[in-house]
Amino acid sequence: MLSVAVGRSGQVLANGERLTPSVAERLREDMPLLAGMVTFYENNQLAGRGLDSAPQDGVTHLLPPADPDPMPTVDEEALAEAQTATAVLVRQGKVAEPVGAMVIPAQRGGVLFAVGGLDGELYVNGQALTQQWADTLRSEVPELASDIDRLQAMRAEWLDTPPQDRTLALAGSCTDPNCHTLH
Structure with missing residues (x-):
C-alpha cells in the first residue's frame, strides 16, 4: 500500500x-x-x-x-570529456578520485558523469550541479532532463545535511537499469 x-x-x-x-x-x-x-x-x-x-x-x-529500455551505448567522446573535467576537480582537491561515479548515457549521444565531492557537493560533468549548470546540461542532453532533476533533488538532500565526504555516495545508489555505475 x-x-x-x-x-x-x-x-x-x-x-x-x-x-x-x-x-x-x-x-x-x-x-x-x-x-x-x-x-x-x-x-x-x-x-x-x-x-x-x-x-x-x-x-x-x-x-x-x-521491461527497462534497452541500455544506450556510452558516448565515449562525451565520457572522456566529462572524465577530463572531473580530473581537474581531483587536482583541485574537490574530489578524491572519480570512484563511485554514476554514468548516465543519453540515447542520442552525451553523458552525465556525476561524482560526489570531498566537500559534500555533487559534481556533474566537472561542475557543481547548480541551477544554471543543470539548465545548461538540459539543453545539451534534453532526453536526460529527468535524470538531471533526480540528481538535483539528490544534491538538495545532500545540502540539507552538513557537508561530508560524498566520494562513494553514488556507488550502488542508482537502481535505474539504464545507468552505469563505476566502482
Missing part, C-alpha cells in the same frame, strides 16, 4: 516519510508494482505540484511492470 499526503511544509510524504530521492528509490524497490505511482509523486514533488492530478482516494488499477 502507498499512502501519500502533503506535509505542512509542502513536502510530499509517502508512507509517512519525506519523499526524497533515496526514499523514492527504496519504495520503488520494495513495491515494484507501485513504482510508477512513486515516480509520479516524485516528479510532482520536483515540479512543485504536490498532489495535483493524483488519483482520488481509493484503489488505483496497476499496470504490470514494464
